[in-house]
Amino acid sequence: MGIFTKDIKTMEHLFLHQLQDIYYAEQQLTKAIPKMAELATNSDLKAGLKSHVIDTQNQIGRLDKVFAKLGQQPKGTDCPAIDGLIKEANATAGEIEDKAVLDAAIVANSQAVEHYEIARYGTLIAWAEELGHDDVVRLLTTNLNEEKAANTKLSNVALRKGVNKKASAA
Known part of the structure; x- marks a missing residue:
């Protein structure tokens, strides 16, 4: 699919394309999240990121089931949005010397990713539902709920577990 092609002709094609987009995104995140966890110094942040890698792997498994229910082979398509968010997170991490400030940046960049995923799953x-794929709604909803929970945990780490307070004192 290119910028000047018209490969998406129907809503069904669009749905499948967005499904491939989030599939690719989740796979990229299984590589990116552990790197952020290694950089994190706050124990709650580090543990939360490590835990979310397992969630992400489970989400990929659910997406495999979605593809199967649709009679499709699971595959991803390049997602410039997630690639950009990961690139930005890596660049920001490389610019921050203070570990407390880095933890705050990791939270912020992780939340940007979660918000992207929440938007994608909500749309899917x-x-x-509109296309009558009721058999996949539950699987997608489970993924959405996990992404929302991850976002809430990140907010909790930032606000209640002291990441933002420690970073602001640095």
């Missing part, structure tokens, strides 16, 4: 659920 709405489209699945």
Whole structure:
């Protein structure tokens, strides 16, 4: 699919394309999240990121089931948005010397990723319902709920576990 091609002709094609997009994104995140966890110094942040890698692997498994229910082979398609968010997170991490400030940046960049995933899953659920793919809505909703929970945990680490307070004192 290119910028000047018109490969997406129907809502079904669009749904499948967005499904491939989030599939690619989740796979990229299984590589990126452990790197951020290694950089994190706050124990709650580090543990939360490590835990979310397992969630992400489970989400990929659910997406495999979604593809199967649709009669499709699981595959991803390049997702410039997630690639950009990961690139930005890596660049920011490389510019920060203070570990407390780095933890705050990791939270912020992780939340940007979670918000992207929440948007994608919300749209996929709405489209699945509209297209009559009721058998995949539950799987997509489980992924969405996990992404929302991850975002809430990140907020908790930032606000209640002291990441932002420690970073602001640096």
